[in-house]
Amino acid sequence: FPVVFVSKLQVKSWPIFGIMTLLGGTVFIDRKRKDRTLQYIDRIAQLLKKGLNVLLFPEGTSTNGEKLRSFQGPFFASPISAGCNILPITISYTSINGKKLSAHNREDVFWYGQIPFSHHLWRLLDLKRIEVNLKLHPKIKSSLYPNTTQGRHNLAHFAYETIAKEYPL
Numbered sequence: 001f002p003v004v005f006v007s008k009l010q011v012k013s014w015p016i017f018g019i020m021t022l023l024g025g026t027v028f029i030d031r032k033r034k035d036r037t038l039q040y041i042d043r044i045a046q047l048l049k050k051g052l053n054v055l056l057f058p059e060g061t062s063t064n065g066e067k068l069r070s071f072q073g074p075f076f077a078s079p080i081s082a083g084c085n086i087l088p089i090t091i092s093y094t095s096i097n098g099k100k101l102s103a104h105n106r107e108d109v110f111w112y113g114q115i116p117f118s119h120h121l122w123r124l125l126d127l128k129r130i131e132v133n134l135k136l137h138p139k140i141k142s143s144l145y146p147n148t149t150q151g152r153h154n155l156a157h158f159a160y161e162t163i164a165k166e167y168p169l
Contacts (some may be wrong), residue, residue: 004047006040006056006075014117027054041077048082058159062112065093066103068167071156073149080147080155085139088159090166092133135166 005021009030012018021028027047029040044054058071079086096105109130111120140159145151 001053003053003055006044006054037074041075041081044075044078045081048079048084054078058156063110065101065106065110068160068164071160073152073156076142076145076152076155076159077147079142080145080151083143085141086155086159087139088137088162090133090135090137090163092135092167093130094133095129095131097128137162137166 005024005026007021007026007028009028011021011026012028027040027043030036044056047054056075058075059069060072061069063069076086093101093106093109095101096108099105101109107115108123108127111117111124140155140162142155145155
């Protein structure tokens with residue numbers, strides 16, 4: 001389904017991806033400007049109120065997939081404010097080039113830490129086959145949570161638990 005992505009600001013300056021994300025209407029987040037968090041939350045809420053789907057990775061960073069990091073609560077304010085449901089999705093890589101995902105090949109698909117993106121992209125494009133399972137969970141009614149720090153925290157935790165049940169650790 002069509003979505004608007006939420007991404008870190010640096011992606012905007014990447015060759016090819018920068019223009020693609022700009023044209024796609026991506027909401028760029030400057031992680032160094034915590035004082036703009038409320039503006040980002042409001043921007044996402046406005047998109048949701050217009051009926052657009054917004055996709056974000058609630059961990060707030062990329063990882064090597066070995067564990068699920070806790071979800072960042074502030075951006076759960078957007079669906080609460082907009083009165084929109086959340087559709088949690090679990091993404092599970094299962095095999096790479098016919099071999100089961102393992103500690104030996106996971107870096108072929110996971111981009112994280114200080115790995116240069118260009119290096120990761122070339123390795124990824126060299127793969128012949130990647131098998132991925134997507135699990136769409138039942139929608140979460142954000143309207144059941146108050147738009148308070150505790151409400152956002154509880155919603156983030158519930159979404160985390162929903163995904164953690166299916167995440168292959």
